[in-house]
Amino acid sequence: MKQPKINPYFVIAIGVVSVSSSAIFVKLATAESAIIAFYRLMFSVLLMLPLFLMKYRMELTKVKKMDWMLASAAGIFLAFHFILWFESLTYTSVASSTVLVTLQPIFAFAGAYFFYKERFSVKAILSGVVAVLGSLLISWGDFKVSGLALIGDMLAIIACGLITAYLLLGQTVRKRLSSITYTFIVYSASTITLFIYAWAAGNSFGPYPASDWIYFILLAIFPNLLGHSLFNWSLRWVSTTTISMAILLEPIGAALLAYWLLGETIQWTQAVGGAIILASLMIFLRDEQNNSSGL
Template sequence: MQLGEKLAPLAIIIGVITVSFSAILVKLSSGEPGVIAFYRMFFSALILLPFFLRGHVKEVKHLQRKDWILTIAAGVLLALHFILWFESLQYTSVASSTVLVTMQPLFAFVGAYFLFKERITPQAMISAVVAIAGSVLIGLGDLQVSGMALVGDILALISCAFVTGYLLFGQSVRQNLTLTTYTFLVYSVSAILLLLYVLIKGESLGPFEVNEWVIFVSLAILPTLFGHSLFNWAVKWVSTTVISMAILFEPVGAAVFAYFILGEALSVSQLTGGSIILLSLGFFILTIRRIKVS
């Protein structure tokens, strides 16, 4: 077993912990969703730039057309994910949005099957059905609270589909590219697209108070560089499906942080639906065998 295979589980654990801060930081920001997303990607790419220039520029010259297409597509999907997810946090709670946006296995099962011919086990199918039941329960509970909360839930679920596509493309490209090159290119593409989105909408790029800039940089360092980047590193050795299932732990951390930092309490439907989703994850982990990328 290669060193990367041994360290991949640890990388995923660290990634899940750090991405749990994402929704909290977005909620603490007073910026527009598109602006928050842009600065998150911009600062992420900016931090990676010196490392990219130091020894990875030559790698770009050898990129095949397929790799370019998949890398650009990944950046576009990541940008769309952030736009919709940050918008969802304007309408619904951290707990609901985070639970729904981490429903990636539902999309990963299908995508991994068609792209990489990964077998969908009966255990995975049962886990997916149970997780859907949990998400429906959360949605019904939020509908009783307000119609806009349900809109936020729907946006979060759509953004989940986009981020799953982003990870699936990464699973393919990362076999040929180093982590630094891939993440720098993807984050740069995402930042450019988000900048265009912000300019078209006429949203202000500043000036902001110091605390806002701290939030933007924190989003780049914690959930992006120590979250998404670690997932992108691990995806070279483990399946997108495995990572997607592990990310279902994110709502636990996010809900705890939201309670202590934002004062957001869990409703009965959120607690029940979230518990059902996490139980489906536990079932998956206990029964599924290691998934190999074919």
């Protein structure tokens, strides 16, 4: 396989920082969850459109039927990930929802094992479990598991499974399609799905305050184009499990951004949990590189 010009791990790091802003913008916007997700994806497609039409539109004619189906399915999974995650914020705390969504390594390890026959060392599995525990520690004081919060927690867990399925599908299709073409198909399918859902739910598509439109565009630029799009690019060279482990850094980034932008305090549990995640991620990446070099 052709080697990338940019280190994929560096690209993933930029993606993690970018997706960390998602909860901030969603929290600031006043629109319904499905509407926020719809405009987030719609503006992502519109911002990609000029580049896609100029350089990649002819690639669409070469996309095989199976890849169309897989990419479209990935877009649908991404759409319902946003719907369920945003909806979970209605019932449970931001910390609970964010951390539950970042329990992706559990789903990623299982999915990679069953669908791609990937094998993992004991060290890799343990580092994943410890990283998840660190993620839970970050939200220890704000975690809720009873009453209506339980509904939100369940929605967040389902959203976690959906985003992992989205990445697992991308791991297959990205071997055959360019990042721009694959991402454009995924975002387009996701936009259509979100439009149908929002329309069926009776959500209003406008008008909204000027600030909301700014947040919609910022969500498209940072969490999507500089977040999920970079993850899609990286899938050609790294596995879903690696990206899922890296996404565990999202609560850390979100906490730092909340401290900087919203004036929220950083608790000792967040600092300790963040240190655990960082250490576990370093162990996981070192183990992965050692196994790769030994092949």
